[in-house]
Amino acid sequence: MxxxxxxxxxxxxxxxxxxxxxxxLDSHLVSRLDAAFRTRPGSSNPFDADEAYFAKFxxxxxxNTERRQRDLAHQDLPGxxxxxxxxxxxxxxxxxxxxxxxxxAERLWARIRSSSAPEKVPEWLERALKDLVASAETTELSxxxxxTFLDRVLERIDTGDTMxxxxxxxxxxxxxxxxxxxxxxxxxxxxxxxxxTHPNEEExxxxxxxxxxxxxxxxxxxxxxxRPTVIGRIGESxxxxxxxxxxxxSPVTQWAIAACICLLLGLGVMLNYQRxxxxxxxxxxxxxxxxxxxxxxxxxxxxDPVSDGDESFxxxxxxxxxxxxxxxxxxxxxAELEFIIRNINTN
Amino acid sequence: xxxxxxxxARAAEIDVDDSxxxxxxxxxxxxxxxxxxxxxxxxxxxxTVRRIVGTHEDADDVAQETFVTVxxxxxxxxxxxxxxxxxxxxxxxxxxxxxxxxxxxxxVSLDNLLLPFVDKDRKSDKQVLxxxxxxxxxxxxxxxxxxxxxVFCMRYYDGLKYEDIATMLxxxxxxxxxxxxxxxxxxxxxxxxxxxxxxx
Numbered sequence: 001m002x003x004x005x006x007x008x009x010x011x012x013x014x015x016x017x018x019x020x021x022x023x024x025l026d027s028h029l030v031s032r033l034d035a036a037f038r039t040r041p042g043s044s045n046p047f048d049a050d051e052a053y054f055a056k057f058x059x060x061x062x063x064n065t066e067r068r069q070r071d072l073a074h075q076d077l078p079g080x081x082x083x084x085x086x087x088x089x090x091x092x093x094x095x096x097x098x099x100x101x102x103x104x105a106e107r108l109w110a111r112i113r114s115s116s117a118p119e120k121v122p123e124w125l126e127r128a129l130k131d132l133v134a135s136a137e138t139t140e141l142s143x144x145x146x147x148t149f150l151d152r153v154l155e156r157i158d159t160g161d162t163m164x165x166x167x168x169x170x171x172x173x174x175x176x177x178x179x180x181x182x183x184x185x186x187x188x189x190x191x192x193x194x195x196x197t198h199p200n201e202e203e204x205x206x207x208x209x210x211x212x213x214x215x216x217x218x219x220x221x222x223x224x225x226x227r228p229t230v231i232g233r234i235g236e237s238x239x240x241x242x243x244x245x246x247x248x249x250s251p252v253t254q255w256a257i258a259a260c261i262c263l264l265l266g267l268g269v270m271l272n273y274q275r276x277x278x279x280x281x282x283x284x285x286x287x288x289x290x291x292x293x294x295x296x297x298x299x300x301x302x303x304d305p306v307s308d309g310d311e312s313f314x315x316x317x318x319x320x321x322x323x324x325x326x327x328x329x330x331x332x333x334x335a336e337l338e339f340i341i342r343n344i345n346t347n
Numbered sequence: 348x349x350x351x352x353x354x355x356a357r358a359a360e361i362d363v364d365d366s367x368x369x370x371x372x373x374x375x376x377x378x379x380x381x382x383x384x385x386x387x388x389x390x391x392x393x394x395t396v397r398r399i400v401g402t403h404e405d406a407d408d409v410a411q412e413t414f415v416t417v418x419x420x421x422x423x424x425x426x427x428x429x430x431x432x433x434x435x436x437x438x439x440x441x442x443x444x445x446x447x448x449x450x451x452x453x454x455v456s457l458d459n460l461l462l463p464f465v466d467k468d469r470k471s472d473k474q475v476l477x478x479x480x481x482x483x484x485x486x487x488x489x490x491x492x493x494x495x496x497x498v499f500c501m502r503y504y505d506g507l508k509y510e511d512i513a514t515m516l517x518x519x520x521x522x523x524x525x526x527x528x529x530x531x532x533x534x535x536x537x538x539x540x541x542x543x544x545x546x547x
Contacts, residue, residue, distance in 0.1 A: 010429065018506035025531060032484055032538055033503065054389055057410070061385060064411055065418045 365430040372421050381421075385414055388431065392438045398500040399442040401489040409445045413438040436515050439501065443516075446493045487537035491530050498523050499530035 022030045363371075363383060372380035392413055397406035416437050424433055488496060497516070501507045502523075509520040509527075516523070 010431075014506035016506075017508055018503070021503045021506065026535065029531075029535055029538060033488075033534070054393075057389060057393075057407070058382070058385055061411055061414050064415050065381070068415050068419060 366426065369421065369424060369426065369430055377418075381418055384417070384430070384434075388434055389414070391431075392434065395435065395438050395500070395505060396442040396445075398488070398504055399439065399493075399497050400445055401485065405445060409438070409441045412445075413441045416441065435505075439497065439515060443493065443497060484538065487534050490537065491533055494518075495526045495530040495533070498526040499534075502527050 025033075365384070365387075368380040368384055372384075389410065393406055393410045396409040396413065397403065400406050400409055413434070417434060420437075424430070488499070491499065494516075498512060501512050501515075502509070507515075509523050512518075512523050513520045518526075
């Protein structure tokens with residue numbers, strides 16, 4: 001069957017499902033719900049999604065993808081190689097900086113070509129190295145120095161950027177089609193562990209407390225038995241913390257928040273803001289979070305003002321986990337993070 | 348002549364299948380393939396996420412994020428499903444991720460407070476009335492908890508089966524049916540007041 005026929009069938013199936021969904025509902029409700037998104041009266045609404053909007057949309061998308069391409073070029077570079085490029089040069093470089101890098105490029109390029117995992121090195125780097133090599137001049141540098149240097153780089157590339165096997169597998173388990181909670185979990189997990197495993201040139205072990213906790217939560221030998229326990233603990237502690245939400249609902253806090261909002265509203269009007277202004281109690285860094293916590297009289301950092309009431313237990317646990325592991329607390333030091341986790345676990 | 352060439356090129360673009368475009372993208376013809384895919388699906392993606400996130404600005408951000416992700420990940424697309432199914436999943440996931448972040452951040456949004464007054468100045472009374480009704484429906488949908496809202500929109504507006512939604516959201520069909528049922532009940536109650544027979 002051709003793809004077009006498949007698409008037509010798929011469309012028909014969707015339409016049938018739409019009709020089925022509508023049959024279950026009261027006809028008045030159906031007509032109102034359909035009206036909301038099919039006809040949009042008042043087309044003077046500046047936010048209407050018309051042709052002009054989509055033209056601009058595509059243009060912005062082009063800029064965004066170009067920017068992402070530039071970002072990705074650096075992300076793709078194995079961390080160890082990037083750090084070697086970024087590292088401070090030795091005080092005295094035998095033969096001078098230019099020769100140092102020329103020699104470096106030549107040897108690295110040669111070794112990358114014979115590497116067992118060349119796919120881990122992005123194409124742009126390979127091209128750059130090739131170009132550098134093409135313009136290289138003879139050097140008088142010590143072979144021993146470069147051999148040691150390159151062995152270390154390639155060792156890292158070959159072993160999956162110094163990640164242990166279980167970690168590499170764990171990180172590659174993320175798939176883009178995964179439900180969003182799982183993706184966020186993997187992102188947070190990956191980010192935290194990468195930070196922990198690559199803080200500097202020296203191999204730094206993942207702190208024991210974090211390693212135990214993460215492997216027990218997901219990848220341990222008895223992960224299936226342990227996972228509900230760990231997530232359950234987070235979920236329980238989250239539920240146990242819920243009374244702390246009252247910090248936000250206390251009259252004093254609410255008055256303080258209202259006063260802040262009025263002040264910001266006034267400022268907004270003065271500055272003639274056209275864009276919507278959002279007031280956030282969500283800290284963007286750990287130090288802000290601590291300040292906020294102190295200003296709220298020691299309330300929980302993990303206050304979630306919206307509770308659906310219908311989300312599953314697992315989701316609650318994961319959400320707490322994700323919040324812990326994701327960028328919200330990205331700037332937290334080990335000690336700070338340990339404090340938070342201990343705080344949660346003892347709640 | 349130039350116009351005719353342009354027209355023919357455009358017609359050819361329209362005829363290219365998604366899978367062919369994906370192939371071309373993977374083979375290095377990224378700009379051409381991607382631009383057609385964007386043209387083809389931008390509106391559907393926009394409205395899918397708009398129903399979930401509620402506002403135009405959020406939908407705009409999420410739709411951009413969706414296509415940037417597609418651009419970034421299309422090389423690894425295994426083609427187990429159709430391109431649109433894959434794209435739809437990414438869009439829904441992006442919208443849900445956005446809500447998850449935004450619902451913690453959003454405390455007060457002036458957007459919701461000011462917009463109705465801005466618009467009223469430009470519309471006739473009839474338009475205002477119709478607009479208010481549409482706003483009321485949108486607001487009723489937006490007041491649903493995120494998961495109920497998402498399930499409702501995926502089922503009602505996008506015509507997805509519970510089984511497909513279950514795969515995408517990682518939930519059981521039983522949970523989704525309950526979500527949908529609760530959403531419908533809440534909408535009935537919310538819209539009953541807004542659209543009492545005397546007002547219609």
